[in-house]
Amino acid sequence: MNKDAYRRALETCATEPIHIIGGIQPPGVLLVYQRGSKMIMAASANAASLFETAGIDEVLGQPIQKFLDPVVLRLISESLANAEPGPSRLAGMVNIGALGALHHVSAHSACELVHVELEPCGDGQDPDESQAALALDSSPRESLLQSLAAQVQAVSGYSRVMVYRFLHDDTGEVVAEALDGDLPSYFGLRYPASDIPPQARALYLRNRVRAIADASHVPVPVHQHPDLAEPLDMSFDVLRTVSPVHLEYLLNMGVAASMSISLVVDGRLWGLVACHHHEPRPVSARTRQTLDLLGRHASMILDASALREAVEREEAMRAQRDTLESRLHRASDPIRALGRALPQALAAVPAAGIVVHVEGSTHAHGSVPDSGGIDAALRWVRTRGRSGVSHTHRSDDWSPTPHAEACGLLAVPLGRGVGGWMLLFRREERLTVRWAGRPDQPFQINPSGDRVGPRTSFAEWQEQVQGGARPWTRRDIELAQRLRLVFERAGADAGAGARARLARDPAAVLEIREQAARLRRLAELMGGAAPGQARLKRVHGLLSQLERELGALAEAETEP
Known part of the structure; x- marks a missing residue:
C-alpha cells in the first residue's frame, strides 16, 4: 500500500460519522419521542411489527402513549429523573407490544429527545454483580487485570476475554486474557491505532459498554419524522449498529459476537475489556449493567x-528537590555549586541523565552523551528557540549519531539570572513488538481506491524497535x-530580596494547585466508589472543602 493510499484510508476511518x-x-427496537409533546420523532423499522401497525408511518408522529402504557412511561420517567446525561440506563422489565412479550426497557435523554430501547428478555439468570466486584477486591494488585478478564468471562460467557491497554501512540496491547479454548x-x-479510530475511542468514553450480539446482523434502519431535521445522534444508544468495516473486521478475525467494556483512568480511556465469541451471543441489559x-x-x-503510585513517586522527587534547593541556598556561589548538586537534581525528575549548561560551562550527571553528543543536543535546542520546552523521544531528531544511553531529550531554557539550558536524557528502549498482523498493512483498498476494508490476517508479525526512548509526558x-x-x-x-521573592514563590503556588487537583481526583474516585453510603459522602464533602481552600490559597499567593 503506497503512502497516499494509506493516508486516505486513515482519513476515511477517522472521519466516519458512526x-x-x-x-x-x-431484535431490539428504538423509539425516540419529544419530551414536551410526547410525539414520536424517530423509530426503528421493526417497531411496526412489534406494535402490529401497517407500517412505520403509523408510528412516526404518534403520541408515545399509544404504544407504551403508563407503567412503562413512569419507569422511564423515574430512570431519567435519577440519571445524569449519558448512556441509556435500564429502567425495568415490562410487557411490550401487541402480544405483551417481556422486554428490558432502557432510556436516556438527549436535549429534548427521549430515546427508549426495547430488548426481548432471554431465559438466562441475572448475574451476581456484588460477587464479581468482591473477586476483584480480593485479587492481589499484580493479578488484578487477569482477575478482571476471568470475572468478565464468568459473567458474560464469552470465549475470549482480553484486557487491552492503550499505549502512548494509541496502539493497544493485550495485557491479560481468559480463554475457554474456542x-x-x-x-x-x-x-x-487505526483498529480503533479517534471517533470510536471518543464513543467508548461516553458509552462504556458496547455489545454486538451477531457480527453478521443486518442493521434495522431508523426512520425519522420530517420535523426532525438533523440526523439522529445515536451516541448513547446501546442498540446502535456499528461501522460495516468493523463488522467485516470481526468476521475476518473469526469472531461472531463482540463486546467491549471501557476502562477509564483520570478521565482518559486507559483501555478496554474486549470480549469475543465464536458464535452469536446476545447479552441481556441486566448482564450489561453488571459488566x-x-x-x-x-x-x-x-x-x-x-x-x-504517582503521589509516592512525586513526594520522593519533591524531597530531593527540597534538598537541592536548601543546598544551593546555603552555597556562597550557587551557580558554581550546581555541578556538585546534580545527583539531587537528577533524582527530582523522571530522567536517566542531566546536563546543565550555564555561563559557558557544562555540568553533567547520570546517563548522558559524550561531549560531541552534548554539543549536538545544544545545537538542536538552540534552533528551537527559548520560548518553551523542547522534547523528543528519538535520538535521530537531535543527533546524527545513535546514543543508546542518552536517546530521549527534553530541553528547558534557564533564565532569571542563570542563563543557559537544562537537558534531560532517557536511555534507548530496544524491544521486540509482537503485532497481530502487519501494522503497515491495516487496510485493504480496492483497485479503484474508493473502498476501504479491514485486513484479513491477524497472524503474529514481529518488529524490532530501536532508536527511541520512553516518550515524555505532560507531567x-x-x-x-x-x-x-x-x-x-x-x-x-x-540575600536581601530572597524572602520577598519566596513569599510569592511560583513553585509553592504550583504545589498548592497540584494538591488541589489530587484531592479533586480522590473525591471523584470516592464519589463513584459506592453511591449512597453516608460515610463516603461525608468524606467526599470534606475533600471538596479542602480542595476549595487550597484553591483559594493558591489564588491568594498569586495576588500582588
Whole structure:
C-alpha cells in the first residue's frame, strides 16, 4: 500500500460519522419521542411489527402513549429523573407490544429527545454483580487485570476475554486474557491505532459498554419524522449498529459476537475489556449493567493505584528537590555549586541523565552523551528557540549519531539570572513488538481506491524497535519546569530580596494547585466508589472543602 493510499484510508476511518449511523441491531427496537409533546420523532423499522401497525408511518408522529402504557412511561420517567446525561440506563422489565412479550426497557435523554430501547428478555439468570466486584477486591494488585478478564468471562460467557491497554501512540496491547479454548490466544500482541479510530475511542468514553450480539446482523434502519431535521445522534444508544468495516473486521478475525467494556483512568480511556465469541451471543441489559459496574469498579481500582503510585513517586522527587534547593541556598556561589548538586537534581525528575549548561560551562550527571553528543543536543535546542520546552523521544531528531544511553531529550531554557539550558536524557528502549498482523498493512483498498476494508490476517508479525526512548509526558515536562524554578531561584537569590521573592514563590503556588487537583481526583474516585453510603459522602464533602481552600490559597499567593 503506497503512502497516499494509506493516508486516505486513515482519513476515511477517522472521519466516519458512526454516531449518526442511522441503524440498530436486531431484535431490539428504538423509539425516540419529544419530551414536551410526547410525539414520536424517530423509530426503528421493526417497531411496526412489534406494535402490529401497517407500517412505520403509523408510528412516526404518534403520541408515545399509544404504544407504551403508563407503567412503562413512569419507569422511564423515574430512570431519567435519577440519571445524569449519558448512556441509556435500564429502567425495568415490562410487557411490550401487541402480544405483551417481556422486554428490558432502557432510556436516556438527549436535549429534548427521549430515546427508549426495547430488548426481548432471554431465559438466562441475572448475574451476581456484588460477587464479581468482591473477586476483584480480593485479587492481589499484580493479578488484578487477569482477575478482571476471568470475572468478565464468568459473567458474560464469552470465549475470549482480553484486557487491552492503550499505549502512548494509541496502539493497544493485550495485557491479560481468559480463554475457554474456542478461539486462539492474542495475549501479548499489539494492535495498530487505526483498529480503533479517534471517533470510536471518543464513543467508548461516553458509552462504556458496547455489545454486538451477531457480527453478521443486518442493521434495522431508523426512520425519522420530517420535523426532525438533523440526523439522529445515536451516541448513547446501546442498540446502535456499528461501522460495516468493523463488522467485516470481526468476521475476518473469526469472531461472531463482540463486546467491549471501557476502562477509564483520570478521565482518559486507559483501555478496554474486549470480549469475543465464536458464535452469536446476545447479552441481556441486566448482564450489561453488571459488566458496566464491574468495569467501573476496576477503573476505580486502577485509578486509585495510579494516583497512589504517582503521589509516592512525586513526594520522593519533591524531597530531593527540597534538598537541592536548601543546598544551593546555603552555597556562597550557587551557580558554581550546581555541578556538585546534580545527583539531587537528577533524582527530582523522571530522567536517566542531566546536563546543565550555564555561563559557558557544562555540568553533567547520570546517563548522558559524550561531549560531541552534548554539543549536538545544544545545537538542536538552540534552533528551537527559548520560548518553551523542547522534547523528543528519538535520538535521530537531535543527533546524527545513535546514543543508546542518552536517546530521549527534553530541553528547558534557564533564565532569571542563570542563563543557559537544562537537558534531560532517557536511555534507548530496544524491544521486540509482537503485532497481530502487519501494522503497515491495516487496510485493504480496492483497485479503484474508493473502498476501504479491514485486513484479513491477524497472524503474529514481529518488529524490532530501536532508536527511541520512553516518550515524555505532560507531567514529565511539568516536573522539569519545577526543577528549572529551583535553578533560577538559586541564580536570582542574592540575600536581601530572597524572602520577598519566596513569599510569592511560583513553585509553592504550583504545589498548592497540584494538591488541589489530587484531592479533586480522590473525591471523584470516592464519589463513584459506592453511591449512597453516608460515610463516603461525608468524606467526599470534606475533600471538596479542602480542595476549595487550597484553591483559594493558591489564588491568594498569586495576588500582588
